[in-house]
Amino acid sequence: MFARFWRWHIDVPGFRFELVATDPDTGARAGVLHTPHGKVETPVFMPVGTQGTVKTLSQQDLRDLDARIILGNTYHLYLRPGEDLIAEAGGLHTFMGWERAILTDSGGFQVNSLADLNKISEEGVLFKSHIDGSKHLFTPETVIRIEHVLGPDVMMAFDECTPYPSSREYAQEAGERTLRWAKQCLDAYDGYARKSLAGHGQALFGIVQGSTFQDLRIRFTEETVKMGFPGYAVGGTCVGETKADTWEAVETVVEHLPEEAPHYMMGSGTPEDLVDGVMRGIDMFDCVMPTRNARNGMVFTRDGKMTIRAARFARDFEPMDATCSCYACQNYTRAYIRHLHHVKELLGLRLSTIHNVHFYLNLMREMRKAIVEGRFLAWRKAFLQAYREE
Amino acid sequence: MFARFWRWHIDVPGFRFELVATDPDTGARAGVLHTPHGKVETPVFMPVGTQGTVKTLSQQDLRDLDARIILGNTYHLYLRPGEDLIAEAGGLHTFMGWERAILTDSGGFQVNSLADLNKISEEGVLFKSHIDGSKHLFTPETVIRIEHVLGPDVMMAFDECTPYPSSREYAQEAGERTLRWAKQCLDAYDGYARKSLAGHGQALFGIVQGSTFQDLRIRFTEETVKMGFPGYAVGGTCVGETKADTWEAVETVVEHLPEEAPHYMMGSGTPEDLVDGVMRGIDMFDCVMPTRNARNGMVFTRDGKMTIRAARFARDFEPMDATCSCYACQNYTRAYIRHLHHVKELLGLRLSTIHNVHFYLNLMREMRKAIVEGRFLAWRKAFLQAYREE
Numbered sequence: 001m002f003a004r005f006w007r008w009h010i011d012v013p014g015f016r017f018e019l020v021a022t023d024p025d026t027g028a029r030a031g032v033l034h035t036p037h038g039k040v041e042t043p044v045f046m047p048v049g050t051q052g053t054v055k056t057l058s059q060q061d062l063r064d065l066d067a068r069i070i071l072g073n074t075y076h077l078y079l080r081p082g083e084d085l086i087a088e089a090g091g092l093h094t095f096m097g098w099e100r101a102i103l104t105d106s107g108g109f110q111v112n113s114l115a116d117l118n119k120i121s122e123e124g125v126l127f128k129s130h131i132d133g134s135k136h137l138f139t140p141e142t143v144i145r146i147e148h149v150l151g152p153d154v155m156m157a158f159d160e161c162t163p164y165p166s167s168r169e170y171a172q173e174a175g176e177r178t179l180r181w182a183k184q185c186l187d188a189y190d191g192y193a194r195k196s197l198a199g200h201g202q203a204l205f206g207i208v209q210g211s212t213f214q215d216l217r218i219r220f221t222e223e224t225v226k227m228g229f230p231g232y233a234v235g236g237t238c239v240g241e242t243k244a245d246t247w248e249a250v251e252t253v254v255e256h257l258p259e260e261a262p263h264y265m266m267g268s269g270t271p272e273d274l275v276d277g278v279m280r281g282i283d284m285f286d287c288v289m290p291t292r293n294a295r296n297g298m299v300f301t302r303d304g305k306m307t308i309r310a311a312r313f314a315r316d317f318e319p320m321d322a323t324c325s326c327y328a329c330q331n332y333t334r335a336y337i338r339h340l341h342h343v344k345e346l347l348g349l350r351l352s353t354i355h356n357v358h359f360y361l362n363l364m365r366e367m368r369k370a371i372v373e374g375r376f377l378a379w380r381k382a383f384l385q386a387y388r389e390e
Numbered sequence: 391m392f393a394r395f396w397r398w399h400i401d402v403p404g405f406r407f408e409l410v411a412t413d414p415d416t417g418a419r420a421g422v423l424h425t426p427h428g429k430v431e432t433p434v435f436m437p438v439g440t441q442g443t444v445k446t447l448s449q450q451d452l453r454d455l456d457a458r459i460i461l462g463n464t465y466h467l468y469l470r471p472g473e474d475l476i477a478e479a480g481g482l483h484t485f486m487g488w489e490r491a492i493l494t495d496s497g498g499f500q501v502n503s504l505a506d507l508n509k510i511s512e513e514g515v516l517f518k519s520h521i522d523g524s525k526h527l528f529t530p531e532t533v534i535r536i537e538h539v540l541g542p543d544v545m546m547a548f549d550e551c552t553p554y555p556s557s558r559e560y561a562q563e564a565g566e567r568t569l570r571w572a573k574q575c576l577d578a579y580d581g582y583a584r585k586s587l588a589g590h591g592q593a594l595f596g597i598v599q600g601s602t603f604q605d606l607r608i609r610f611t612e613e614t615v616k617m618g619f620p621g622y623a624v625g626g627t628c629v630g631e632t633k634a635d636t637w638e639a640v641e642t643v644v645e646h647l648p649e650e651a652p653h654y655m656m657g658s659g660t661p662e663d664l665v666d667g668v669m670r671g672i673d674m675f676d677c678v679m680p681t682r683n684a685r686n687g688m689v690f691t692r693d694g695k696m697t698i699r700a701a702r703f704a705r706d707f708e709p710m711d712a713t714c715s716c717y718a719c720q721n722y723t724r725a726y727i728r729h730l731h732h733v734k735e736l737l738g739l740r741l742s743t744i745h746n747v748h749f750y751l752n753l754m755r756e757m758r759k760a761i762v763e764g765r766f767l768a769w770r771k772a773f774l775q776a777y778r779e780e
Binding site for chain 1: 441442445446447449450466470471475478479485486487704707717721722723725726729730733735736739741
């Protein structure tokens with residue numbers, strides 16, 4: 001193993017992506033994303049904090065879990081409490097009381113999936129709020145303004161998340177529109193001198209669409225990279241396509257991305273997805289799975305998933321995962337957590353969430369260590385042998 | 391000021407109630423209740439942990455708040471998860487992962503207020519579960535067996551909480567039945583050698599009924615004291631009667647209780663109630679108010695109650711209470727907590743609960759200090775001048 005050091009290839013105040021090691025056998029990379037709100041070791045999983053809070057956790061819980069970066073949703077924060085209120089608080093970090101890094105998505109996924117009505121035009125997306133039915137227009141410029149005001153460390157360009165399945169014609173049309181919007185986002189971003197309203201640097205990531213069409217994926221990747229973003233995301237995966245299609249798209253995109261830029265796979269996934277994404281050179285992930293599943297009584301262990309609310313755990317006085325060092329496993333039994341879920345006590349949701357987020361973050365730390373020590377494939381084999389999806 | 395020391399007047403393994411100071415101007419007392427699970431400084435407020443958890447809080451949260459004793463509900467724990475399961479875990483302390491003191495009530499209040507049907511006889515109370523309608527019989531012996539198995543440090547005798555208003559005849563009949571049940575409870579308790587199934591000492595408290603009839607209150611107090619309990623509770627208050635009636639009953643009962651025993655006022659109350667109860671010689675309190683109100687977005691401050699979910703706090707970037715040292719006030723603003731309540735995020739419920747429980751526990755600590763320093767009346771005046779109920 002040897003370490004290579006890269007300069008951040010696009011100049012953003014306070015940012016640098018340092019590539020520390022590359023696995024000799026695979027595309028897996030270990031790095032450090034330096035942000036104005038601290039260092040983020042990659043590969044990294046970002047817990048999802050949709051409405052300015054990672055559901056059921058306090059910011060102290062997140063620090064105890066050693067989360068270095070969390071995700072916020074622009075669509076939700078724009079609707080409630082509104083970006084102006086957050087600006088008045090001094091930005092999202094101050095509003096939440098979270099001094100570590102934040103990434104916000106662009107709302108491109110939500111305006112198409114959550115909003116009651118949406119009308120896509122060259123200008124942007126007209127949508128109705130899922131809360132009160134009020135009408136709103138998201139354009140590349142408005143989204144960049146909102147993200148500038150919210151002040152995350154990493155902001156995502158406004159894109160159209162191409163649905164699956166899509167015709168080649170539609171995927172091409174939507175992907176080309178996303179390219180034009182990406183340029184508009186970049187111009188708006190440069191207009192703010194690549195800084196948040198609060199004054200710190202922000203890194204804008206471009207998003208590559210193209211659905212399952214590899215030639216489109218290649219062309220859209222090349223066009224996006226030409227524009228020169230500080231980082232890049234694979235978009236439009238995990239929307240219903242097969243795993244084979246997912247990884248084909250990821251491989252195609254990553255192959256055409258600059259090695260020195262961070263690579264982000266949006267909205268993925270299961271523990272196995274994270275392992276397989278890392279193997280293909282992905283540095284950043286987010287997904288609601290660990291937090292949402294926890295609230296439904298599903299927890300992750302080294303052996304696979306476990307339905308903690310199941311009756312068979314009623315008299316099981318072992319920890320959820322005997323190998324786990326999280327607060328829940330160190331202090332409470334399956335029987336107690338099962339009881340809490342059974343009688344609908346909120347502590348059950350929180351303990352399960354703490355465990356699942358720990359599982360995901362720890363998985364990333366283990367992978368990083370294996371990459372740095374040049375034994376990623378062996379680690380992957382051992383992990384997948386023990387871990388069995390239900 | 392001078393300190394007086396009392397021996398625990400009834401022998402229970404591992405228990406002692408130490409009276410440290412008595413306010414020269416009022417009946418207010420400062421003491422220490424020594425239990426097999428640590429020292430509890432009195433006067434004390436016990437957060438309510440109905441189903442083996444103080445709603446929204448972890449046991450670490452409770453330790454951080456320096457709660458020394460919490461309350462569990464026998465009725466709820468009997469129904470779910472069942473006392474046998476808790477026994478298998480090693481008792482309620484082990485089941486919950488809570489190594490400090492616990493008090494359980496006897497279910498006397500719940501079987502009359504929560505259960506769908508109840509039929510009171512000399513034998514006990516036949517009731518239908520509020521969960522599945524199944525029929526159950528609580529007798530003095532079954533309740534003591536359940537409390538012996540659950541293993542709290544303090545257990546309450548099975549009583550009939552006399553409703554308000556009651557006729558003199560009914561209050562007399564119910565109070566005399568409660569006396570007979572008290573004797574049966576004491577016999578069952580002695581049958582277990584005053585110890586839990588797990589093997590530590592347990593203190594059984596007697597409960598005095600009598601509704602608003604002072605001669606009944608006096609007679610029932612005297613009869614209960616004659617039986618010789620390690621501690622005593624005023625029951626049947628805060629059930630709809632006027633404040634004047636409440637305090638008349640409390641004064642009457644406390645006057646006839648042994649000074650050397652702990653005095654517990656069940657189910658009370660507002661911050662003002664705690665102050666006024668302490669002034670009359672009450673040592674122990676419990677109430678769902680701080681936790682339940684928190685979940686409804688109502689928080690306590692030195693100035694009085696505050697509806698934190700109100701729109702007027704949307705852009706208020708001050709802490710809930712600027713004088714408060716709790717985790718919520720030290721780290722989050724009214725605007726953020728209001729947002730969390732507004733968008734129904736669980737962290738809002740927990741932060742409000744942390745604050746309210748801190749408020750209650752801190753109120754008790756302040757009162758204790760004032761008693762020890764012989765300035766309780768001056769403290770009370772200052773507190774009530776600042777604190778205004780809405």
